[in-house]
Amino acid sequence: MTPPRRAVIVDDERLARKRLRDLLKVHPGITVVGEADSVETAVPVIAEHRPDVVFLDVEMPPGNGFDLLPLLPDPPHTPEVVFVTAYENFALRAFEVSAIDYLLKPIHTERLALTVQRLLSSPRREDTGDDPGEEAWTMESRVTLSDRRIKSMVEISGIVAIQALGAYSRVSVAGQPPMIILRSISEWERRLPSAEFLRVDRSLIIQTGLLRKMKMVSRDETEISLEGMQGILAIGRVATLRLKKHVRDMG
Structure with a gap:
């Protein structure tokens, strides 16, 4: 049986974290392994749990969720990012930094289901190691x-x-x-x-x-x-x- 993807929720609002955690309970392919209420507290949580995905709020005064991106683990241990926010105007920037999805609050169950489907269809991080059948290229290849x-x-x-x-x-x-x-x-x-x-x-x-x-x-x-x-x-x-x-x- 394929293990679920590990998720960390980062949001400065406790009720928002609880609602997202409750919504994710109906998706066995995702398990929430940690939470954080700021960029600063998220860094050690992510380092400890090595999540596959981070559900990341944008507006978290005095900073915002984009401040976390340079602090994520280096490839191949970088988690996928799903931005979760009440503001539509951050969508373009989110996809410019290769977020896998962008959810608007309040989160609707049908829309979250599409996000989960997208996450589960992407390659697992541990499955992205070198394939013996894939030869490394040279500059002349x-x-x-x-x-x-x-x-x-x-x-x-x-x-x-x-x-x-x-x-x-x-x-x-x-x-x-x-x-x-x-x-x-x-x-x-x-x-x-x-x-x-x-x-x-x-x-x-x-x-x-x-x-x-x-x-x-x-x-x-x-x-x-x-x-x-x-x-x-x-x-x-x-x-x-x-x-x-x-x-x-x-x-």
């Missing part, structure tokens, strides 16, 4: 990229960046328009050569040798430019530190 519009065969060395879009990914290849591919960012991470590619945060992989510029915009945001890719990418403070360390270690 060729891979077929296919979306609804076009199919293209590219060398791994031509991939500039990969951005997570839930179960999909946005792949930027030098000299080509970006393509939306049905392959999760975790699948890419498993097979790409780790010496040349770095998953800088839960939603972005870059080919570090193509890094051309890093500009600190604020304490919590850095803009990076990559050769072969138009525009800039914004990364957070933790991702910036990870990228700087990788570049330094690679000499």
Whole structure:
């Protein structure tokens, strides 16, 4: 029998946590293993229980749920995130950081059931380890990229960046328009050569040798430019530190 997915609820309102816990009781595929009432208290709870999913409130004065994201465990132990809030205006930002879903309060049972279905259909974290049948790619390997519009065969060395879009990914290849591919960012991470590619945060992989510029915009945001890719990418403070360390270690 498949064990249930472990969940942690983070919400500053005790009654809101209780209601969500009660609603989840009818879903045997999810078990709540912990609760927290702030970003600060959530960090040790998540570290202790290693949940598969965090149900995360947005408005938690003096901060908000987005402040927790850089503090989550590194891949492959990063839990899925479901934002739970009374405000619709955070939806775009939630999906930009690859939240698996976005629930509006008051939570309706039918809508929660869809979220649970989505969670249970996503790969389990412990199932995302290296598959012996999947060979690791080299920079000379060729891979077929296919979306609804076009199919293209590219060398791994031509991939500039990969951005997570839930179960999909946005792949930027030098000299080509970006393509939306049905392959999760975790699948890419498993097979790409780790010496040349770095998953800088839960939603972005870059080919570090193509890094051309890093500009600190604020304490919590850095803009990076990559050769072969138009525009800039914004990364957070933790991702910036990870990228700087990788570049330094690679000499």
